Amino acid sequence: MSSADASKKLEEIGKGMVQQINKGDGPTFETTLRTKSNTIFDESAGCLTTGSKKETRKFLSMAQARTFMQTVAIASKCKQFLKENLHTSIRGLFYQLKFTLGEDVDEDLFTEQSESNGLIEDIEVGLRIKREDLNLTTDRKGFVAGEMTILDKFGGDETIIDLAKQGRSGWSIPSDVDNGMEIKTIKAKYVLVVEKDALWQRLNEDKFWKKENCLLITPKGQSTRGTRRLLRKLADRGLPIYCLMDCDAWGWYIYWTIKTGSMNLAYLGHDFAVPEAKFLGVTMSDIKEFSFLDKLTIKAKDVDVKRAEEMLGYPWINRYPDWVRELKEVLKSRKKIEQDALQGQRLTFVGEYINQKIKNKEWLS
């Protein structure tokens, strides 16, 4: 979305409210409910999204007046950032709001940032817009190496960045991979996502991405919004997305957030989900297939067991029979395995493991 389009969307809220006032009505702002009960699994898209339940915020309501004013203030600030062509974090936004409103109003309109966070989500949902399009930066994390070039238009400069020439560091996935940024060329044939940066570094040292002509990505734990958007864009170009995570609660969560989105950001829907993603490992059946792993398993913790039970209770889990089998196996064996264990016998084994898995299509889909 261009900055002009985003500004227009923000203006439209304002204009709508002015019309309401001119008609003698109190201004309102409509948003989609982000509650658990309005979070659904979109069967056709294969990802989490919000349902159709709406909520209308009213200015002329004792209970909602404050929230309403806050929402309008945030929208107004974002419009200013777009006009200035400057970005800031939601913490920066919080301080701008705290300062500006303090001039005319005795009481602080915002006392805690937690108040503004939810309202930004309201604006995202209500306007069908991403916060990145409103010049708000988000936490960044995650790295890429591989045969891809990026055009980055930023701060008045245009830079071509070659992701095959970033040495040990790799290219850091920024907060926003859409605005002012485009993929120029891409020679890699698939994407490999490894949960941990340590394993990414191991594979980067082996030049795995060069040998196998893939893009080597680590979200460095849970994926940021930027990483999820980048993976979506790569999947849109037809690249298979293979994931290598720990076989435990956290690893599964990281994978499913990439694949279907997470419960609390479900409202972002398909733009931030990659239902095409496949789970290469580590899996319970690896223990049988690669005998050295047997002694490298760890006793599953309560959190792992609880998570496996919870996932088996998801209404949509039966769409994924491989996963039902896997999770039941975890509950039976009460074991977990980390991706790091793949280095136990030989440091370079990880690459062989990945190649075998992809070649034999041994993945959970």
Place this chain on the structure above:
Amino acid sequence: MSSADASKKLEEIGKGMVQQINKGDGPTFETTLRTKSNTIFDESAGCLTTGSKKETRKFLSMAQARTFMQTVAIASKCKQFLKENLHTSIRGLFYQLKFTLGEDVDEDLFTEQSESNGLIEDIEVGLRIKREDLNLTTDRKGFVAGEMTILDKFGGDETIIDLAKQGRSGWSIPSDVDNGMEIKTIKAKYVLVVEKDALWQRLNEDKFWKKENCLLITPKGQSTRGTRRLLRKLADRGLPIYCLMDCDAWGWYIYWTIKTGSMNLAYLGHDFAVPEAKFLGVTMSDIKEFSFLDKLTIKAKDVDVKRAEEMLGYPWINRYPDWVRELKEVLKSRKKIEQDALQGQRLTFVGEYINQKIKNKEWLS
């Protein structure tokens, strides 16, 4: 340290032990105590370091036999990594140990990684060597932008990386900035370290590093070993190091870790400390100097107050009279300020603030 030198150091431990055995003695390994009582402030260097108390680990001791074996096993594995010319994380090392020893020994030599972590520190201290020199990678974090080029010899490739051409992402500071990596050219005149990545992004968007000809660095919170080593190397080249942190417990801690090292990694000494570092802000006196900040302060939390009290109790704090004044002011006002607050009035104000501080030498040293 070259990989051959590191291997030699490891060999020397082994040879020493063989000599002890040949003489009919039980093998021993000497290391420096890393306890609090053996952590001292080196007045001449201006950083934390370990004192002279030594500890001797004995193989022929019921209490120490296990630890002794573990230490030797780690040294042996690291020697193998150096020979293979491959790197791994301490988690990777843990699994290699778990696997190898499991073949011959019934009992696991290591059950938890926490056991191996301390022993790696023993080896670092005992051999006066960094774990990075033993092909062990550490967590990485932190970014740089500015007029500097790096030669990165890695995985068989040699890459020149221009830190002025990294767009919005910047260059990610790797785990190891010493081995196979060198600074080729550097035009920047000083180093600016900002605590938070969000502020780094703000300043990067303003091209602050280009306008002011500095290196813009964020440790992204607490500094990693890699970031500390990089800052040490830049200080060794005579570049002033200015830091902009939050005025709170965490901000001070991040700054003092850069400046003097931290208590628990004090054994790393001067190689990982930058006593030359200056603290530009945010400070309590900023509230008076920049009036808009007054309404953007936050009530200090217990942790901030406790930290200020603790720091005032450091035996060496009187070397830093500016800091004594600052911390007393915190205790009096019970307020804190975040660096993000500098954006409250105008997003681009941060740069002006930094320039004024440097120009007028308004810093805490």
